[in-house]
Amino acid sequence: MTLEQFEIREVRESDIHYMWANMRASDRAEMSVSGLTPDNYLDRMSRTFQEVVLHEGVPMVLYGANPSVAALIFALIGTDQLDRFPKTFTRSSRSYVRNRLREHFPMTGLVFPDVENTKTIRWLDRIGFEQVRPVKAPNGAFMLMEYKGVRSDVF
Numbered sequence: 001m002t003l004e005q006f007e008i009r010e011v012r013e014s015d016i017h018y019m020w021a022n023m024r025a026s027d028r029a030e031m032s033v034s035g036l037t038p039d040n041y042l043d044r045m046s047r048t049f050q051e052v053v054l055h056e057g058v059p060m061v062l063y064g065a066n067p068s069v070a071a072l073i074f075a076l077i078g079t080d081q082l083d084r085f086p087k088t089f090t091r092s093s094r095s096y097v098r099n100r101l102r103e104h105f106p107m108t109g110l111v112f113p114d115v116e117n118t119k120t121i122r123w124l125d126r127i128g129f130e131q132v133r134p135v136k137a138p139n140g141a142f143m144l145m146e147y148k149g150v151r152s153d154v155f
Contacts, residue, residue, distance in 0.1 A: 030114040035138025065100040109147030
């Protein structure tokens, strides 16, 4: 599979609803750690995510990046379909992160996955994020991770 076999476009409301119904169990667990109700989380999703990756017209992952005072906060949710295309997912993720950081230079990139979500933390390590420290959340903890880049990054 090559990246060209996938469609990347702006998120539509129908993508949000599809993802809500089909997100990975690990992403749903992150919602409960945050302390948000399902309605609050769905509302936040509609304001956070900007791009969707589709395979055969079906959403596979939503990407979002929101500037704060000094950092660009990244977010993603996906379906179990991601496990079928790990290289494509990694390439599209690296590309998304690099492009957003170029747009918001000199901001740093941060992400906060659930500390229990080891699969997502390993994936974030592969795309260039490094673990900094756990951060308490209402119902658990998130791992603060900062983007350090990968060898192929050239700004």
